[in-house]
Amino acid sequence: MSEQLPAHVSPVLEPVEYPFAQTISDLRHENPPPALISPAFTPPATPGTGTPAISREAESIPVDTSNEEPQRLLEALPEVNCVVRARIPTTTGTEMFLHLYQNNVDNKEHLAIVFGSQIRSQSLDAPRPGETEMDRMIRGAYTGRLYPGRTSSRLEPQSGPSQQQKLKSVVDQIGHSSPVPSAVPRQPPSKITSAPSSSPLSSNNPTPTSSAATAPPASINSPLVRIHSECYTGETAWSARCDCGEQLDEAARLMALPSASSSGGVIIYLRQEGRGIGLGEKLKAYNLQDLGSDTVEANLILRHPADARSYGLATAMLVDLGLGGDTGIRLLTNNPDKIRAVEGPNREVTVKERVAMVPLAWRSHGKQGFNSPEVGGYLRTKIEKMGHMLQMSEGF
Numbered sequence: 001m002s003e004q005l006p007a008h009v010s011p012v013l014e015p016v017e018y019p020f021a022q023t024i025s026d027l028r029h030e031n032p033p034p035a036l037i038s039p040a041f042t043p044p045a046t047p048g049t050g051t052p053a054i055s056r057e058a059e060s061i062p063v064d065t066s067n068e069e070p071q072r073l074l075e076a077l078p079e080v081n082c083v084v085r086a087r088i089p090t091t092t093g094t095e096m097f098l099h100l101y102q103n104n105v106d107n108k109e110h111l112a113i114v115f116g117s118q119i120r121s122q123s124l125d126a127p128r129p130g131e132t133e134m135d136r137m138i139r140g141a142y143t144g145r146l147y148p149g150r151t152s153s154r155l156e157p158q159s160g161p162s163q164q165q166k167l168k169s170v171v172d173q174i175g176h177s178s179p180v181p182s183a184v185p186r187q188p189p190s191k192i193t194s195a196p197s198s199s200p201l202s203s204n205n206p207t208p209t210s211s212a213a214t215a216p217p218a219s220i221n222s223p224l225v226r227i228h229s230e231c232y233t234g235e236t237a238w239s240a241r242c243d244c245g246e247q248l249d250e251a252a253r254l255m256a257l258p259s260a261s262s263s264g265g266v267i268i269y270l271r272q273e274g275r276g277i278g279l280g281e282k283l284k285a286y287n288l289q290d291l292g293s294d295t296v297e298a299n300l301i302l303r304h305p306a307d308a309r310s311y312g313l314a315t316a317m318l319v320d321l322g323l324g325g326d327t328g329i330r331l332l333t334n335n336p337d338k339i340r341a342v343e344g345p346n347r348e349v350t351v352k353e354r355v356a357m358v359p360l361a362w363r364s365h366g367k368q369g370f371n372s373p374e375v376g377g378y379l380r381t382k383i384e385k386m387g388h389m390l391q392m393s394e395g396f
């Protein structure tokens, strides 16, 4: 029997009662386990959601989420609590505030990377019984900046001016007029000079879509938000199988632009590695991909949903950061499921605009970013099988 199988099928995968006994081709064409398809799966032909391939200029394409009710929304939002926040000066010159959250649904340390000092966590700022001013400063519940010898978590008019004067003199010395320098992209994109566009509307109305690359800032009231899922391989191990690292860099770059400084920005960094299946399972999926499966098929063969993620924690964190209700956000994504899911079960958050994440190589016609057969297949599968609002670029 084993000699009838393709050479790449391991003999240990032969017992007939398991899907592993079949060839990958069988699984793909005859027996995809329908019960394992994620409720987050979106048919490829989501109307009105494509991103034109030829022009990478700012495009507004209507998206209406008012009739969409994802099946996996919880009835109520989880509880989240920001336990510590710290200022992180970055290698690009931008500063951000890293917020670490705990919650009542898992034991993971989900993060909010906040650009701009105007976005504050309510749970962090809430007083804790018996805590001292030093306790508050140590857990990051302070306003302004920390400096040696500071004794209060609140800005004090008496001691503040001298520190502000010190800061001003430092700023004057280095020739900056703004206390927070703007970002220097890791790979400076020559054609990308402006923030994404936005235009106000509610999620009950058509949502314009703009390209992150070129759109001028039409509205700066709603902060830019990226809901990012952990990807060790793409963010840390230089993987060219996916564009996760590039997307993270690009989100940070956009949020650090001077044009975004009045509204700020937030990257919600969720610890749902491998679309929620974990790193070990994702690595198995990579091996299946090298054996011929696409990213969705590989997950299904491993008996995982195509996408095992949920976004309730992200919604709760955004609400805690004061971005709930009518404040509205501009969401950086191509994923239609994310848009409605992040709004929460009772529309606790309003997505006013979607901003497309177009791969850098596509926007620059190969001059920047990176290309590989693997990332091409990864993006193609997202578009063709997961309804991503992007159109495959020619030559990739």
Ligand SMILES: Nc1nc2c(ncn2[C@@H]2O[C@H](COP(=O)(O)OP(=O)(O)OP(=O)(O)O)[C@@H](O)[C@H]2O)c(=O)[nH]1
Binding pocket: 227, 228, 229, 230, 231, 232, 241, 242, 244, 247, 272, 273, 274, 275, 276, 277, 282, 285, 286, 295, 299, 332, 333, 334, 335, 338, 357, 378, 382, 388
């Ligand atoms: N299971 C699986 N997960 C992958 C694979 N490649 C990347 N991932 C994971 O996919 C997730 C990246 O998803 P996101 O960056 O949130 O992107 P998205 O939801 O697809 O859509 P965008 O918001 O448009 O980027 C991370 O958790 C990665 O670890 C893969 O081949 N298989």
